[in-house]
Every structure is written in structure tokens, then in C-alpha cells.
Amino acid sequence: MHNDSDDSSDAADYPVHDAYAAIRIPSYRRYWTGNVLSILGRQMQTVTVVWEVYSRTGNTFDVGLVGLVQVIPVLSLALVGGHVADRVNRKLVVAAAMVLSIVSSLGLAAVSFYQWHIAGTYASLALLGVSRAFLQPAKNSLVPQLVPRSIFSNAVTWNLGGFQLASVAGPALGGWALAAFGHAWGVYLVNVAAAAVFLLLLLGVKPRSKKTDVAAAPTLRSLGEGVSFVWNHPIILGAISLDMFAVLLGGAKALLPVFATEILGVGPAWYGWLYAAEALGALSMSLALMHRPPIAKAGRSLLLSVAAYGVAIFVFGISRSFMLSFVALFCTGAFDCISVVIRHTLVQMLTPDRMRGRVSAISGMFVSTSNEMGEFESGTLARLTSPVFAVVFGGIGTLVVVLFVALRNPRLRRYGRLDGRDSPHDDAPPAPSAPDSASPETTPAESTR
Template identity: 40%
Template sequence: MKRTSTAIFSQPGFRAFLMVRLAAMFAMQIQAIVVAWHMYDMTRHPLTLAYVGLAQFIPMVLLLLPAGDLLDRFDRRRILQISWSVSVLSSAALLWLALSETVDTWPYYVALFVFGCTRAFTGPAVQSLLPQIVAREHLAQAIATNSMIMKVAVIAGPLLGGLLYAAIGGWTFGVCLLGFAIGVFLLQWVPSVRIVRAVDDQTTAVSRFTAGIRFITSRPIILGAISLDLFAVLLGGVVALLPIYAAEILHVGPAGLGLLRSAIALGELGMGFYLSLRPLNARMGQRMFLAVAVFGVANLVFALSTWFWVSCAALFIAGAADMISVYIRSSLIQFATPDDMRGRVSAVNMLFIGSSNELGEFRAGVSATALGTVPAAVFGAVGTLLIVGLWTRLFRPLWTIDNNEQALPERQKHPA
């Protein structure tokens, strides 16, 4: 077991890839927590949090498909460098706005819109790079290890962000700027692997952009996994409501908000560590449905809790369940996708999953404005459980899939 567990670190560039992602993930997580608290503190209105999500969602929807096409046609590492360089500028704008103490919210939304543009490229770029660095026999374990290590940033980032904001206020955005800059610098040690791409330059742009959508919709297992995760996050996610819970229901302030965000990631980290040692490769479909159901129940407990540590425990369980779902979905997609399609398929995956986080924030903010904070959280959790029941009927191939090999393209199952 020990030899198998450490073999992936001998893959050229894997350790550098992890360091790059860790730096950028720290910056992203700190920025998310600081933006949410800072803007809610400015306005004390749930709709402000809704617009924070919407400002990042719109550019991702508009740019993800073209981004996927570019990633299958040009150097993925170079695109990632450019995107994170623009993220540096976005963080610099947020820093300037916070230090200038402007009371207008629209400049923040402009900076977040620019940041959403960069995420349209960085998300699928990162997903596309990993299979180029790690051999296929180590890919499932690499996904789990990568996810687990990234959760260190997802745990420590919000906690550090909350503490830093309580101590130094708007200067915390400077830490985000530094994290993205370090990621850009470290990328030079990640190998840029050239692969043979089956992208026909004579085809129309629309045809190339939509190739990823056609690929996914033609495979019920992949479509079911992505859409299940999409609606679970869209309906059941409570991250956007955490500033309200921290300020008005649990009364724990920005440091407590950081702990709530970190509780989710701590659950993900623990489960990611387990999966990195014992990767799943049996009854994967049933386990995914069970994980999403547990995610919904845990969020329902959080929605109704008025005790801080019960809320943290519920978020911990939700994070662990979400990690199982993410692990299975990521494994199935990576095994099912040919190298020349990874950019576009990753872009569609990001379109469904990544943007659902921001759209989910918008949904949560609007629901909290219309229904109240607790009813909005309860509504989302119950909706997640209803989706699980419906999807078991609509996507029977996903329910019955047993292992990753069943998701392989036919030409890889039966090589010539």
C-alpha cells in the first residue's frame, strides 16, 4: 500500500502542480470569505451576497465554452499563466476599493466580474493539466490526492481570511494578490505537455465550442453525474448564507464565519485523505447517490441549528459527503474523456459545476430575501433530497455503474 500511495509523487511535475494549485487556492478561498463579509458588512442586505455570486456567474457562462476550445488548441499552461495574472489585477482592484473605503458596491461587482472571466479559463485548464502529468493507472489516486491537498487551502484559507480581516481589514486583499502571483511564478516548473489534438481548424467555432456538450449528453453516466452535482450545489449549498448565519443567527463574527467555511473543507479533507489511500472503484454510482443524499440531510441540520458547534458538525459531514460526490464525478469524467477533448469537456463540466456555485449563491441570496434565511436554507436542502430521488429514476446507468473502467471510451476498452 505504501509503495502505491507514494508512486504518484514520482510523476514528473506532479509536486510542482500541487504547489501551484495550493498557492492559487489559498488566494481564492481567502478572497471569497473576505469579499462576502466585507460586502455584507457594508450593506447588511442578503441581496448583496446574491449579486456577488451573479457577478462571477455571468462571465463564466459566457466564456467557458470558448475557453475550452482554446485549451484544446493552445498551450494550457500558458493560458493558465495569463488567467492568473489577470486575477492578480482583480485582487489589486479589490484591495484599492477596500482601502479607499468607497461606499459604492458596483465597483466591487466589476472587479468580481473580471475575476469570473479568469475562472472560466483557470478551472478547465487545471482539470486538463492533471491527466497530462499523471499516468492513467495513477489518475484516480492523483485526483483524490490533489483534492485532499487542495482542501488544506480550503480549510485554512477561510479561517486565515477571517482572522486577517479582523486584524488588518482590507489589506487582506493584498494577501490574495500575492497568492495568485506566486501561482503564476511556480507554473514554470509544471511541464507543458504537447499532445496530438484532433481539433479540425476548418470546423466552425460554434461546432468546436459545442463538441464538449455533445460528448457529455451522449453519455448518460457522465451527464447524470454532472447534473446531479449541479442541482445539489444549486439547491442545497449554504455557503452564500454563512455570513448571515455568522452575524445574525449564530452571533460569531468574521472569525466564526471562517470556522464555518473551514468546517466544510475539513470534512472534505478527511474524506479526501481516506480516498487517496483507498480509492473507490466499486458500486460508484450508488455511492454517489448516497453521498448527495447525506449532503442534503446535513445541510438541513445546519439550516435548523442555532448552536455553533452543531452547525460546524453538520457542515463537516456535508463537506465529507460532497468530497465523495466530487471524487466519483471527477474520476468518471477523466476516464471517459480522450486527451484531445479534455479542454472542452472540462469547460462544460466547469460550466455545470463551477458556475453552479455562483448561481447557487445568487439563488440563496434571492431566496433569503424573499423567504427569510432559515426557510431558504431548508428549502434548498429538501430540494436536494428530491433531486436525488428523481435522478435515480432518470439516470439508471449512473445508478448501476460499478467502476471507472466502465466509463472508458470504447477505443480504450478494446485497443487495436
């Protein structure tokens, strides 16, 4: 009989090229299943909230507030959420954040069922934003405690594949459920059920490391430690910055309606395919990466994938063919998937366990900010010039950023395998002020960081 204590078995128990290495670990398999279900439910809820707010108010500004009321608490509490993830049992933090998410969805269902004022919807979404601020750092820093170091990149790929699968299926299922139920509150209750299943599966998740520090109130020093670590670590800073500026400059998604109607001359149905192309590309690439061994030259691959992303954005900008535009957007998703897997793996593997929550929170802030600001940048530049110029400028700008990072960050450029087996010794970051030597998952290479 298999025992969950096998989760701590050595990485050698799993073949290097095993595409299902992470999923074979019971704790990670439970986590992954519950996480995908919760993301699927949240995607269904997201598309339903937007529909309900617009149907009740008929105001696009009110629809815009749906995202704003969630982003504000996420950005405001991100560092605090990271601090908590580093001071409290991460499994408990994930569970508590999911309970808060359930309360938020129940609030949405109540407002919808009783037709209370729309302010109740925004209050519930703000509560969801608070949940996300604590949930993401805790989830990101929990996964390294569930799998051996050598197959962590495989776990990251499975995570990304699950996310993309839920992102593609969630909105479609949300629309179908909304039509089937005839009201929004039924979809919100589906999300409650999905989150509840995740909570139940979490009961069987047993981290390989149960070490946690004594809970302490966040201070400026503790919050600043994460910022200082990222700033003084050229590989992590380079990887995060590269991703942030690529998304900031290459954010063409906000302009898809303009390209579909005015440039490509297609209707809503084909617009939907354009909108889904990026997610389909990311899902396809994640499936391909699952069946490959850890990337051998991660630093170079990261730079090349972001450069290819920029080229794909450029091609989309100059395209006048629907098929070419679809392929270009498909490629942006595929190349972005490679960069996300490498970035997330590097950030988690090169960060001491005691700081993973705070560093994950900072990385999340970079991503959230670049996504929101990228759409704003594209829309503003398109208004001042033209949509084509805005997208082409973004593609060229991404290539310039890649060239700058490649020349200024040789450590990132030289970084080797994602499992860390042959990375140059000088790629190690500065040693933290309080080494995490007590953590059972800390490797000899990590103990110097």
C-alpha cells in the same frame, strides 16, 4: 538522478494503495504546490475585497456586486475558455490566465492604494472573472496529462484536499494579514506573489502529452461539440446533473445566519464554526480518500454519497442542537467531497483528450450556476415559507433526485472502479466524430469513446 521524463512511466511503478502516488510525480507535485498557493492567495484576496468594499461604501448591495461582476464573465466565456483549452497548449493557457489574474490583483491594489473610485475595483474583479473563465477548463484538463490514468482519482483527491485546506486557511490568513497591514492593498500584493510562485513552478511542469490541435477561432459547431458529447453520454450527464440538483436543492449555507441566531441561538463565534463545518468535513474526507485505493463501485458510491448528503441537510433543517447542526454540516462536506471526487474523475477519464477543455467548462458552468441559484432558491423559499421548511424541502428533494437518477441511469449505477479497470463495456460513451487516437495517454478503452 531522477528525470522528469519519468512522469510518463507506467502506472505499475506506483503501488495501488499508495496515498502519495500522484504527489510522487515531480510535474504534478510542482503543479499542486503552485495551485494550492494561488488558491490560498485568492481566498485571502476574496475576504479582503468584501471587507474593503463594505468599509468604503457601507452598502450591502455593493458587496453583492463583488460576486456578480465575476460570475457574469465566467458564465459568458466558459465555452470559449473550454474551446481554447482544447486548441492551445493547456500549460500556456494556465500561465496566461494567471498573468491576467496578476494584472487584476495589481488593479485592485492600485485602486486601494490611491483610493480611486470603487468602479475600478469592479473592473478589476471583472478581469479576474475573465481569467477564471479560461483558467478552470485549462487546469482541469491539464491534470490528466500529468499523471497516469490509474492514479488520476488520487490526483483529484489531492486537488480537492488542497482546495479545502486553502479555503479553510485563506480567509483566516486574509483577516490576519488585513489587520497586520492595516490596509487592503498589501493583501492584494500577497496574492500577486502567490500567483507569481505558481507561474514559476509551472515552468517545471511537463505534461505527459504535448499534442495540441492547431489553434482555431471558436465556432458554434466546435462549442456545441462539448454540449453534444455531455448530452449523449449518460454517465457524465448523470454525474453532473446529480451534483447540480443536489447543490441547487441542498444549498443551506445562505441561511446559516438565520439558523445561528434565530433557531440555534448562538453568537458570531459559533456561527463561524457552523460556516467552517462543511469545509472541515470535506478536508477530513479528502485526507481519508487519499489513503484508500480507487473507489471500487464508483456509480453506486456516487448515488449513496449524494443521498447521504440529502439526509445530512434534512437533519440540519430539523436540528435544534448546535452540536447536532455542526455534525450535520460536517457530514454534508464529507459526503460532498466523495461525490466531487467521483464526478470529476469520471468526467475527465471518460472524455477524449481533445474535448476535455470544453466538457470541463460545461461541468464548471453547471457547478457555478447551481451554487449561485441554490442560495437564491433557499433564500426565496425561506422568505415564502420558513427557513426550516426551505432546508428540509432541499434535503427531501435531493433524495428524490437521487432516486430518479438511480432508476433512469443504470449505466451510472453500474459503473465500477474509478481507475476504469473493471467498468462494464457498455458504459462506454458514443464514439466521437474525430477519435483522439494520436494522444499518447489514450487507453484502448478511451479510443472507443
